[in-house]
Amino acid sequence: MSEASESSVRATAEAAKQASRTLAPLDEPRRNAALEAMAQALEAAGAELFAANAEDLKIAESMSGDEKLSPATLSRLKLNETKLREMVEQVRSVAALPDPLGRTLDAIELDDRNPGDVAGTQGLHLQKLSVPLGVLAVIFEARPDAVTQISALALKSGNAVILKPGREVERTASALVRVLREAIVRQGLPADAISLVLGRERVNELLGMHGLVDMVIPRGSKALVEYVQANTRIPVLGHAEGVCHIYVDRCVDEALALRVISDAKIDYPAACNAVETVLVHRDIAKDFLPKLAAHLGQRGVALHGDEATRKLLGAGAPVEDWHTEYGELALSIGVVDSLEQAIDHIHTHGSSHTESILTEDDATAERFLREVDAAGVFHNASTRFADGFRYGFGAEVGISTSKFHARGPVGLDGLTTYKYVLRGQGHVAGDYRGANARAFTHRRANDQGGQKS
Amino acid sequence: MSEASESSVRATAEAAKQASRTLAPLDEPRRNAALEAMAQALEAAGAELFAANAEDLKIAESMSGDEKLSPATLSRLKLNETKLREMVEQVRSVAALPDPLGRTLDAIELDDRNPGDVAGTQGLHLQKLSVPLGVLAVIFEARPDAVTQISALALKSGNAVILKPGREVERTASALVRVLREAIVRQGLPADAISLVLGRERVNELLGMHGLVDMVIPRGSKALVEYVQANTRIPVLGHAEGVCHIYVDRCVDEALALRVISDAKIDYPAACNAVETVLVHRDIAKDFLPKLAAHLGQRGVALHGDEATRKLLGAGAPVEDWHTEYGELALSIGVVDSLEQAIDHIHTHGSSHTESILTEDDATAERFLREVDAAGVFHNASTRFADGFRYGFGAEVGISTSKFHARGPVGLDGLTTYKYVLRGQGHVAGDYRGANARAFTHRRANDQGGQKS
Structure with a gap:
């Protein structure tokens, strides 16, 4: 299988973190070009992908007893021309979404003067800026299209992604990830922006990677979501149930x-x-x-x-x-x-x-x-x-019944966080305290609220 | 001690959740009136509070060996006229902050017509509205002022709060909570909006209350923060270190x-x-x-x-x-x-x-x-x-080095989440699919981005 399956989960997570440092500052045209390269590479790789999928299907169809797969699962597992075309279209539609990064979520002037208190100088300005989360881990079941959709959403939002597919789809997922990695490497992006972890026994290792993995997204049964929620300190995006x-x-x-x-x-x-x-x-x-x-x-x-x-x-x-x-x-x-x-x-x-x-x-x-x-x-x-597409978010990353970070249907914004950027000219905190303290102006820019910086 | 210390932690958390349901829909004038009642009750209760504090101090000063408290801790622990006045002022300054609740964070028109497709009708409108998190649990050390500050921030943001004070300040904290509960009950608010859990052995019970407690805020040493982070499934707001x-x-x-x-x-x-x-x-x-x-x-x-x-x-x-x-x-x-x-x-x-x-x-x-x-x-x-007051947030709930929910200095907004409010006239999802599908308009209101609804 892929190289990633042979190295340790920690090494994979460290490489993904390293890749995320390279991804985060990329501008939108570079990220969109990589998405287009992914779409084209998938279009060109049909034969290779169908061959890998045929192997998965052969094994899946031979299972019996408790392991026997339902006709619905077998149908989800199967990759054909139509499904591949839909996957390619989905990657392109993610590229067409508005950029979730680099948005000024808030802007506050802390002072309108330089440290020498000279009027007309640049002052001290705070900006709350949307940035990627870092590394996403996605644990899913038998769907080949999950690989391409999640990789596209991750790349669009500047995140590296680690994919853990269900056992039934391992060969197809490995082939897809190989194609996608080659495509982004040709665009000068790090291969480890998209990586793969195989084997059920490695799920717990992956769930232990807090500090390296910034969010886990379980996609599948209620049992899977509950298991993930109960066994990790990494924040989880997902819902176990909808009553x-x-x-x-x-x-x-x-x-x-x-x-x-x-x-x-x-x-x-x-x-x-x-x-x-x-x-x-x-x-x-x-x-x-x-x-x-x-x-x-x-x-x-x-x-x-x-x-x-x-x-x-x-x-x-x-x-x-x-x-x-x-x-x-x-x-x-x-x-x-x-x-x-x-x-x-x-x-x-x-x-x-x-x-x-x-x-x-x-x-x-x-x-x-x-x-x-x-x-x-x-x-x-x-x-x-209650659905990301119906709400007009363009894409749905998942639905959250947690009150933290994201709640309800989650769009691309759910894969971002923010950082505070402060620009000064040698301003020091001590000047704003004591007998001759300078006063903060704390003026909010009128243009707050999600504009593009 | 207080009644809360005698009932189980689960009963306290359930009562707090119940109280949070009553708090959440209260309008700002009612919440501010309760804060003013708290300030006045604290002003009137000096004698009672100093007496309770004197007991804490007596025990604290008698400790020896490993348990001996540093002069700095003893000084933080001591409540006097000046400190009480500052605490009262702080409660009033929290009341004066802008309301973090009821803000329209986003507004999207999904359709401009009723289900009968009649022009000029009300349509289907989505609003993303800021609401309280629910129940906060705050675990802190020897500061009496933490009780009043945190209770004020919680009430202002429509949240119930469970306070777990350090052992050294238990008598003072119990007296403060008694005074605050009486004050809010006189305003028609539920007493369990502010409650107390005593005893180090109950920290783990409190940390097990996911589903009832929506956020834990550890306030104290790095060891305390790390312990809390490692021992709960409840989201934690805090930072263990600043390098x-x-x-x-x-x-x-x-x-x-x-x-x-x-x-x-x-x-x-x-x-x-x-x-x-x-x-x-x-x-x-x-x-x-x-x-x-x-x-x-x-x-x-x-x-x-x-x-x-x-x-x-x-x-x-x-x-x-x-x-x-x-x-x-x-x-x-x-x-x-x-x-x-x-x-x-x-x-x-x-x-x-x-x-x-x-x-x-x-x-x-x-x-x-x-x-x-x-x-x-x-x-x-x-x-x-890097500080909530210097950033102009009016109050600082804490500083977060997590990327989830809130990052950096956290103001009152950090104690809120949102819900999606959808107003229709009998709209059904099936109408937007298939051969004669209606189209979503997905028009964003111009006034998005944090205005008051």
Whole structure:
């Protein structure tokens, strides 16, 4: 396999850190040129990539018993002309995104004069500037396209990346990384900007690389995300679960409610932003629940109800656990006495992902939006809008249910941090203290807030 | 002691989480009124507070052997009229800060029409809104003023706080928390917005409260910060060390360099933003180093030099470890061949806190500012400016050498996160896909970037 698989994980991480120092100061045209070189190299390497993928597929298809892969996994694993073309297009679309680096996030004048206190001199100026995080580690499962997408997002944002693919896709991932490394080296970039770690037994080594790796992104099952979160001191970008709620207020447009709830459940039931629990105000439950049950029943959704719901419907399975993420055409339904009870239920059983209220009463809606603590709080809209592309971020790096660093759908900005740049002319702190202390001006520039520097 | 010390840490954390749900939606006037009530209650409680402090002092003064406290610690521990007045003023100054909550950090129109596609209707609008983190846990040492300052910062930013004071200050902290809780309860706020955990053995319990506690702030020794960082899954705001560098370029104004270096070392040697290592370009070392040695020597600074430095000076102790944070009037000095070597040295031995270049050559300065990976990168300015008050943040919650969430000096913003608020009229995701898909408008409001909503 690749060279990276033979050296130690620490050596790989150190080389990635070193490469990240070279990447960070590169201007946007250089990073975009490297992305275009990656796209062209992938286009040219079809035969090599399909051959590697055929080996992975052969092994995957021969697995049996507990190891047997599902048809869905086998289909995700397979690389063909169409999929390769999509991967190439995706790399080019990442290149076309606005530059997340070099943005002036804030600008404050600390003093308008030089240390000699001469008017009209340059002064002391602070700039808060967006910069790359450094080194990303991405642990994913059987998707070949994860390699190219993540490498493109990392390079666009000036980060080095270490990829740890699932066992099933090791040969394909190795071939892809070889092609990408060769492409960026021809552009004068360090090969170690993109590297590979193979073998399940090395995941823990990789998770121990705090100080060298700046962020881990687990992409895959809930079990994978939880394992990563519990076993590393490196900050993790990801969410283990999405138990999203819709609260149907007493003052609701019923047609709107049926439409939004069925979109939120049926549009893509396996998505983390699909609804799992609908809470209905008691005042309308008797009228609304039978309509909802009929509407969803026609569409094949299995309902699990609390006692009040089952009484009103005269049917339905009980709710076993309000914290269930069905991920399929099934839904928990409960009756609540008030907005407060709905909010309490959401805080107690939710995953702080996305929560929506359906109501024609704006005051009630605003209370819900204000009081519910979640990454997304919606009024009269489907939970399915919680998505980086739908939010207009251009790309989605992941969705975070953490409150730290990035929350909710995360765009390229989530792969950046900032540094404070201070430009003076020999200014010293001692001058701003004591009897004859100079005063800071602390004037904020008008043009703060994300402009390009 | 206080009630909080008798209940379990988990019960305290659960009560704090519950209180944080009540705090989060409070508007600014209510939070400021509670801060003013806290200030007044502290003013009125002098006798009670001094009595509790006298008990702490009596025990502290009686300690002997390994447990004996330094005169500096005893002085920090003591509460008197002046210190209490300062604490009250500090609470009022926090109330006067701009509100960190309810700011529109971004605003994107996803669609300009209702689901019926009718022009002139309200559309689908996304708002990125600043909100509190939730529950802060603060672990600190022997400072009574930490209780009031941290409680004020937490309340201003809509967060509940759990305070874990050092053993030496337990009685004073308990009395302070009692006074503050009574004050906020009279304002209709939940008492558990401010709570106390006592006993060193409960630190680990507190550090295990991920899911309930949203951020830990360790305030104290390097050992404390490192212990907290290594023993919790809760995000930590803090820095264990500040090994700051100044690089003196070949093209330097020597008078400026002497002035900046001595400020950076002497202004407050125990501060984390004091300089610990000066790197000098070889071309000027022979001329500049003797001047620097004389200048610092007169001011009582002990120099530790690399081989080249000691040869040129004919004196000085060797550098034992380039990663030393002296915290006193001592300095490591090294000679480097180039800007690249200086940057490599900083990346290898620094703590990513604050790094400064002294040069008259703007191109060299810009390279340094671009390539050095640290929370602060300075040109011709003392490292001592790395401070929340000097940066103009109004308050300093802490300094972070992490790249996550907050980096460098952290103001009130560091105690906030955001949520995405989406307002629609029954919009569903399915309408934006397939043959007759509607298009997102993804229009960013002009007024993005931190305005008040």
